[in-house]
Amino acid sequence: MKKHFLPLMLLALPLLFLSSCNDDEDLPNVDITVSFEGLYQADGQLYAVRDIPLKINSITVTPVGATKEAALGSVRYYCNGVFQGTSVLSPYEASFNVTDVPDGPNVLGLEMGVFQVDKSVAWANLEFKFYVVDDEASLPDGAVAYTNTTVQSAQKK
Secondary structure, X not given: OHHHXXXXXXXHHHXXXXXXXXXXXXXXXXXXXXXXXXXXXXXXXXXXXXXXXXXXXEEEEEEOOOOOOEEEEEEEEEEOOEEEEEEOOOOOOEEEOOOOOOOOOEEEEEEEEEEEXXXXXXXXXXXXXXXXXXXXXXXXXXXXXXXXXXXXXXOOO
């Protein structure tokens, strides 16, 4: 029995490191609102003008319904998968020069931690697909300023 005890203990060793990290039922229930400047929308597509900076004026988080207070962690910005920078303080402002960005499609990505009282920590990844045009005259007919969007967190149930 002694010679089998050590191998059996070694087989059980990985079980010591198993633990539950979070509960999918306990994710934050929030709305995340992103306020833009320099984006236009037409026919369900987003457009940026080459010589006008694409700006994020603010990112806010609002608890949904009767849920408790919520906050965001630092926000990391990506354009076409390339890291552009981090904003650590509210309102999480950022400005992007799209002069050298190809005509499209392009993706502006935002990654941020989402924290809510009595909920598990979550990670939000928002992506906005956009096309770049040379000037405002090149925008499609009916293009309007795209000022903000609100995304509601989705929970697995």
